[in-house]
Amino acid sequence: MVDVFRGRLLVSKDGRSVDPEEVLQNKVVGLYFSAGWCSPCRDFTPVLCDFYTELLEETQPMVPFEVVFISSDHSAEEMAGYMRAMHGNWLALPFHDPYKHDLKKKYNITAIPKLVIVKQTGEVITDKGRKQIRDKGLSCFRNWLEGADIFQNFSS
Numbered sequence: 001m002v003d004v005f006r007g008r009l010l011v012s013k014d015g016r017s018v019d020p021e022e023v024l025q026n027k028v029v030g031l032y033f034s035a036g037w038c039s040p041c042r043d044f045t046p047v048l049c050d051f052y053t054e055l056l057e058e059t060q061p062m063v064p065f066e067v068v069f070i071s072s073d074h075s076a077e078e079m080a081g082y083m084r085a086m087h088g089n090w091l092a093l094p095f096h097d098p099y100k101h102d103l104k105k106k107y108n109i110t111a112i113p114k115l116v117i118v119k120q121t122g123e124v125i126t127d128k129g130r131k132q133i134r135d136k137g138l139s140c141f142r143n144w145l146e147g148a149d150i151f152q153n154f155s156s
Helices: 039-057 076-086 099-106 129-148
Strands: 010-012 028-034 065-071 114-118 124-126
Touching (some): 114 129, 124 129
Parallel strands (some): 028 065
Antiparallel strands (some): 028 114
16 A cells, blocks of 8 residues: 555645555555545445544554545545544545546546555455445454455454
């Protein structure tokens, strides 16, 4: 996953710039394509928030998972407002980074919301992350972890 964002910065919910090499290394990553103006997105985002919070804050040892938001909002202000109002404490590609168009093309994003779960290499584990979270809850993470091929010692 580090390779996918190499040479770029991500931003945290509070606006800090973050080096993807530090925060995404050895993690399963959910690429969350979404926008605040999209009602299905506003419907799913709280579900993803709960999933993320439970997985990261209530599981010991802490699980190797991170979400990166790729915005389809109409402005940087809309994106920031959506992140402040509804998002978990995850990361985002900056609004003005044109790389979001490359990511949408690479992962064949034709509608939002879409949660694509990827390995460190950027290879897709599943492009049905949203459905899997709704159907299986936290248990879907174990399948993603097995698909990632990088975590030998993790157990829940």
